[in-house]
Amino acid sequence: MTLRRMVKDTTGQDVYLCRGCQECDLPHVEEQDIPLGSLVQMIIFDDEEVLTCRTLWSEKVLEESGLACRRNLQLRAILLALRAEARQRGLA
Ligand code: SF4
Known part of the structure; x- marks a missing residue:
């Protein structure tokens, strides 16, 4: 199952709605390796690296x-669904 499908089934959220505008950026949060908007785009491209990025696991x-x-x-x-998926795949 793709990450997009998993997110849709788990949360009802369709990441295809993301326009990559990056207005969700949280520049003051230091513990990130990619911006939040890029993380959403990685879900669209089914990029499994999203499951291990620091941004996903940042409590802030x-x-x-x-x-x-x-x-x-x-x-x-969406972040919580990705965390659960990472744990299920043994990546957390
Ligand atoms: S997730 Fe971020 S980049 Fe995507 S539409 Fe929302 S604000 Fe824009």
């Missing part, structure tokens, strides 16, 4: 992701 990012998307994607739910 998780905390601030709730209202970060301008297109109303529920980024916090």
Whole structure:
């Protein structure tokens, strides 16, 4: 199953709605290796590296992701689904 499908089935969120606008960027959060918007794009491209990136596992990012998307994607739910998937694949 693709990451996009897993996210859709688990959270009801369709990452195809992401426009890559990067307005969800959290530049003040240091513990990131990729911006939040790029993380969402990685889901679209089914890039498994998203499951091990520092941004995904940052508690600060998780905390601030709730209202970060301008297109109303529920980024916090998406991050939690990705974390669960990483654990299931033995990557966490
Ligand atoms: S704000 Fe929303 S639509 Fe824009 S890049 Fe971030 S996740 Fe995608």
